[in-house]
Amino acid sequence: MSGRAAEAGRAADEARRGSEGRVAREALREDGRLSRKPPRDSASAALRAGGSRRPFRADPRAGLALLLLWALAVFFSPGLWFEALMMLLVVAFGVAAGRARLALGMLALYAVAMACMLAVSQLDAGMLKTMLSSFFLLLRKVFPCGLLAAVVVSTTHVNEFMSALSRMRVPRQVTIPLAVMLRYVPAIREDWRFIKDAMRMRGVSPSLAGFLRRPGMTVECLYVPLMMGASNVADELSMASVARGIENPAPRTCFTHIEFRVADGVLVAAGVLVLAAAIACGALGAGR
Amino acid sequence: MIELCDASFSYRGGAGAGPAPEGVRNVSLSVEAGRCVLVCGPSGCGKTTVTRLANGLAPAFFPGDLSGRVLVDGRDASGLESWEMAARVGSVFQNPRTQFFNVDSTGEVAFALESLAWPEERVRARVRETIAELGLEALADRSIFELSGGEKQRVAYAGAWAARPANLVLDEPTSNLDEASIEALAGYVLEAKRRGTAVLVAEHRLWWLSEAVDEVVVMGEGRIVRRFGKDAFWALPAEELAALGLRTRDLSDVRAAPRRPGARRRAAAGGRPVLALSGVKAAYGRREALGGADVRLFAGEVVALVGANGAGKSTLCRAAVGLHRESAGAAALDGAPAGPKERLRAASMVFQDVNYQLFADSVEAEVSFGLGKRERPPAKRVGEILEGLGLAGLEERHPATLSGGQKQRLAVAACVASGKRLLVFDEPTSGLDLGGMRAVADLVRRLADEGRAVLVVTHDLEFVARACDRALLVEKGRVAREAVVEGDLAGVRALLAEAR
Numbered sequence: 160m161s162g163r164a165a166e167a168g169r170a171a172d173e174a175r176r177g178s179e180g181r182v183a184r185e186a187l188r189e190d191g192r193l194s195r196k197p198p199r200d201s202a203s204a205a206l207r208a209g210g211s212r213r214p215f216r217a218d219p220r221a222g223l224a225l226l227l228l229w230a231l232a233v234f235f236s237p238g239l240w241f242e243a244l245m246m247l248l249v250v251a252f253g254v255a256a257g258r259a260r261l262a263l264g265m266l267a268l269y270a271v272a273m274a275c276m277l278a279v280s281q282l283d284a285g286m287l288k289t290m291l292s293s294f295f296l297l298l299r300k301v302f303p304c305g306l307l308a309a310v311v312v313s314t315t316h317v318n319e320f321m322s323a324l325s326r327m328r329v330p331r332q333v334t335i336p337l338a339v340m341l342r343y344v345p346a347i348r349e350d351w352r353f354i355k356d357a358m359r360m361r362g363v364s365p366s367l368a369g370f371l372r373r374p375g376m377t378v379e380c381l382y383v384p385l386m387m388g389a390s391n392v393a394d395e396l397s398m399a400s401v402a403r404g405i406e407n408p409a410p411r412t413c414f415t416h417i418e419f420r421v422a423d424g425v426l427v428a429a430g431v432l433v434l435a436a437a438i439a440c441g442a443l444g445a446g447r
Numbered sequence: 448m449i450e451l452c453d454a455s456f457s458y459r460g461g462a463g464a465g466p467a468p469e470g471v472r473n474v475s476l477s478v479e480a481g482r483c484v485l486v487c488g489p490s491g492c493g494k495t496t497v498t499r500l501a502n503g504l505a506p507a508f509f510p511g512d513l514s515g516r517v518l519v520d521g522r523d524a525s526g527l528e529s530w531e532m533a534a535r536v537g538s539v540f541q542n543p544r545t546q547f548f549n550v551d552s553t554g555e556v557a558f559a560l561e562s563l564a565w566p567e568e569r570v571r572a573r574v575r576e577t578i579a580e581l582g583l584e585a586l587a588d589r590s591i592f593e594l595s596g597g598e599k600q601r602v603a604y605a606g607a608w609a610a611r612p613a614n615l616v617l618d619e620p621t622s623n624l625d626e627a628s629i630e631a632l633a634g635y636v637l638e639a640k641r642r643g644t645a646v647l648v649a650e651h652r653l654w655w656l657s658e659a660v661d662e663v664v665v666m667g668e669g670r671i672v673r674r675f676g677k678d679a680f681w682a683l684p685a686e687e688l689a690a691l692g693l694r695t696r697d698l699s700d701v702r703a704a705p706r707r708p709g710a711r712r713r714a715a716a717g718g719r720p721v722l723a724l725s726g727v728k729a730a731y732g733r734r735e736a737l738g739g740a741d742v743r744l745f746a747g748e749v750v751a752l753v754g755a756n757g758a759g760k761s762t763l764c765r766a767a768v769g770l771h772r773e774s775a776g777a778a779a780l781d782g783a784p785a786g787p788k789e790r791l792r793a794a795s796m797v798f799q800d801v802n803y804q805l806f807a808d809s810v811e812a813e814v815s816f817g818l819g820k821r822e823r824p825p826a827k828r829v830g831e832i833l834e835g836l837g838l839a840g841l842e843e844r845h846p847a848t849l850s851g852g853q854k855q856r857l858a859v860a861a862c863v864a865s866g867k868r869l870l871v872f873d874e875p876t877s878g879l880d881l882g883g884m885r886a887v888a889d890l891v892r893r894l895a896d897e898g899r900a901v902l903v904v905t906h907d908l909e910f911v912a913r914a915c916d917r918a919l920l921v922e923k924g925r926v927a928r929e930a931v932v933e934g935d936l937a938g939v940r941a942l943l944a945e946a947r
Binding site: 316317318321322338342345346348349350353354356357358359360361362363376379380383384387388391392395396397398399400401402403404405406407408409410411412413414415416 | 502503504507508528529530533534536538540542544545546547548549550551553554557558559560561562563564565566567570571574592606607765768770791792795796798800802803804805806807808816817818819846847861865
């Protein structure tokens with residue numbers, strides 16, 4: 160069945176890899192264009208006829224619902240202790256979903272930021288204090304949601320996401336742009352490496368110090384090429400997906416099995432509970 | 448089967464930032480089942496538009512006016528929805544970076560099948576079968592960000608082939624590929640033909656299709672100018688091919704351009720190199736990417752850098768211009784020891800995707816962008832630089848509205864303005880037609896003749912023959928061998944063969 164095509168494919172592989180199997184793949188990363196993240200495994204597990212030992216994967220619908228509930232809960236949150244609790248819950252979720260490094264790293268950052276916030280609150284009143292405390296208030300609210308979003312996005316494949324939305328009968332006019340966005344976010348990280356190099360060659364430092372010295376120029380250097388790239392990429396991406404039949408109104412299927420399981424129900428119920436608690440505590444004036 | 452019957456198409460309005468592309472007029476061609484038709488011609492001749500007509504993207508995705516008829520498997524394309532066309536015609540595009548809708552390779556192979564709403568077991572079975580058939584097991588279940596351009600393009604082909612469409616349309620599929628991947632693609636096309644698929648290819652590079660192609664259609668300014676059967680095309684004299692603006696059909700025909708031996712003699716006489724790296728090592732984390740590389744680049748010479756993916760070419764270039772700090776070894780500019788910072792001031796890179804390095808809001812501002820007040824060249828000098836690079840009259844234009852070649856020259860203008868003495872180009876001729884390739888070769892040559900040293904990462908033999916003095920082979924993080932570009936290029940061919 161395979162014939163010449165397979166032969167040609169494998170020959171090219173061997174040619175590329177040389178004798179040292181993994182070397183080429185590893186060395187590829189050297190190009191500095193490639194993600195250091197290991198490949199995601201849910202698809203492979205599914206393809207290998209359903210591996211049983213794999214990190215918890217939430218149904219994309221559960222992930223989205225949870226995200227919405229979390230955002231509302233943060234809004235109604237009665238105080239720092241509640242948000243810290245939410246943060247811990249997200250960290251647990253992140254670890255279960257196989258994103259332990261991301262979750263724990265963000266937790267550490269959160270702890271540092273909150274320590275700074277408490278230190279700032281000891282300062283005498285003044286411009287600086289007002290500025291800093293509003294900044295930290297923002298961080299305080301953003302972190303729990305940000306981490307949750309990062310975990311959900313990084314564990315959901317674009318095709319799972321689209322298939323799930325299509326089953327919820329979300330119109331394609333909403334699904335397709337959302338999916339393009341989801342697809343584009345990781346590409347930005349790839350772009351950033353090139354832009355950073357280009358900035359340094361033009362004598363603009365792509366570091367925090369450089370930003371403080373010449374904020375306008377640094378920001379311009381970042382968004383001009385990103386925007387230029389983004390509009391091209393979005394056009395070509397849409398074109399390629401139209402040519403692959405994305406506009407078909409029949410409900411999309413997905414080659415990994417997606418299903419709203421009991422665990423997903425529990426997850427959403429937990430989210431509802433947290434939101435209810437936030438509203439209740441706020442109403443009772445707890446945490447004051 | 449794809450038929451275009453007296454089809455004309457004009458684009459409506461500009462799509463995005465660039466000017467609206469030219470359409471095509473009165474194009475008639477037919478690709479029967481099991482045959483391969485190659486559409487070629489210089490940039491802007493309309494060959495991409497022909498592919499868009501064939502896969503229905505024009506007018507479904509690119510708005511415009513169509514007259515004449517486009518038939519796919521005997522049905523009028525205007526009566527088919529975009530997804531019905533997608534089920535009949537599989538498409539592969541030029542840029543491997545922007546045709547992946549998924550972030551993992553296997554998901555991408557499944558994408559078209561998911562759009563067709565196949566049940567998931569059937570999708571899984573077909574994906575597995577396709578991956579095996581194309582020999583892509585090693586690329587399955589990988590993040591696309593760790594695949595090379597060639598690997599991505601092979602996965603993209605698998606995505607188009609998964610549904611076993613009766614027709615395939617490939618729009619410049621090899622623009623960004625290395626030779627090994629191009630040969631894999633050639634094998635795929637032969638297999639698809641054998642299975643009765645009608646294949647339409649638009650291409651600049653011709654040699655890889657020598658076995659597969661049945662008919663060659665040459666276009667110019669939106670019209671078909673010549674048609675050849677397979678044998679007639681391969682019998683065409685080389686001069687006539689060049690007159691049609693086409694690249695070589697056979698790499699073994701390529702010969703080195705005659706060149707003044709100035710730079711070579713200077714190098715041989717042991718003059719002081721612009722850049723000398725000796726025993727340079729560099730690593731990413733604990734993994735060594737350069738293991739003691741020696742390079743000497745002289746003023747007035749253009750040096751080609753070849754090597755397999757992952758051999759260390761990129762790291763060598765980044766170390767040369769000072770973007771990557773060496774962990775051991777010595778570097779010198781004009782004989783004086785120079786750290787990464789000094790090199791960064793004296794050297795620059797021109798990327799393959801030059802969009803990443805244009806920052807300003809006008810061509811004129813771009814030239815001196817990033818330079819301090821004292822280093823900034825006076826307006827007169829900026830004008831001279833732009834004029835020298837064929838960019839005069841475009842001073843007020845936004846860089847985003849320039850053509851690809853103009854953007855590349857603008858990036859060069861910025862390097863010239865800041866007095867860079869070493870320029871490194873990364874694959875500057877990918878996706879260029881004969882005229883474009885020659886223009887870049889002449890530009891690079893001139894930059895060197897003005898006293899700079901130029902290093903070019905390339906696998907384009909025609910370009911090496913026209914522009915370069917020497918070629919270096921990078922292997923396992925070292926410069927393993929070098930060859931002089933001369934005569935029938937035997938030395939360079941040997942390096943390129945090893946670089947795979």
